[in-house]
Amino acid sequence: MGNHEPLDETLGALPEGPAGTPLKPFLLAFPGPLRDQLVEAVLTGAKVSTTGLLAEYEAEDEELPPVGERSALIDSDGREVAVLEVTEVRVLRLGDVGLQHAIDEGEGHSSVAEWRAAHERFWHGDEMREALGDPGFTVDDDTMVVAERFRVVERLAPAA
Template sequence: MWPRIGGLRTLALGTPGELRTNLNALVLAGVKTATAGLLTEYTAEGEELEQVGERLVLVDDDDQLVGVVQITGVEVVRFADVSWDFARSEGEGDRSIEDWRSGHAAYWARLGTRVTEDTEIACLRFRLTSADEGGIGTGDLGT
């Protein structure tokens, strides 16, 4: 199971270190409004897919609150069918869907999972609902 804070599931983007710090900064700046994950990770962790309206706690390397996001869309598609619209929403600077696919395939390969065109990807869209100033610093997850 993934960690919970205040009863909410956590969202730990990328891998710890510079990547997570950069991805969190993109979310806080409103540039990153989507993220992709392997459906097999949900199965391995015994987790359900996120639901539209669900709130997640965005965390840093120390599992400390960075912000709260609310899920606005969930779609499971084959890796080959991830849309350019979705890839752009990830806000990571990819110049084309081919760049996105190449970068994500390399990332997952570094983590030990080879993706194919048929690998199922959970495509999550979200919006930032609060950050540091918005009650997170005091632990108020109700906003």
């Protein structure tokens, strides 16, 4: 599920990027069981892609990540658990997301329909609608999404 939910969590010092600047946080879903599941899937290598709504970027006035950008994967406790590198970014219609992308999200979906149903439940949830500032937000085939691929560059040691 998308990684561009509002950053309303308190984060510690993030690992450093170029020129000693902190890495941007890479957030999957909202803190809780779903985020925990997705972070674990990234750390085991099952999850190498994610899908967010273009509307999330627009609502946060955020630019799409460039290929090569590194960020810190954040768990539900606000800890940095890995450094990720973006390897591909595509903007496409939700109706054009293919099976390989759905499988690569590492959530166990065996069809695009399964993948889409799970994402629609998330995107139509109260937390997402609140984050977008639109209580009636819904998606359809023409909704624009951001499909990202990434790789784990470094696993970070848990804080003592």
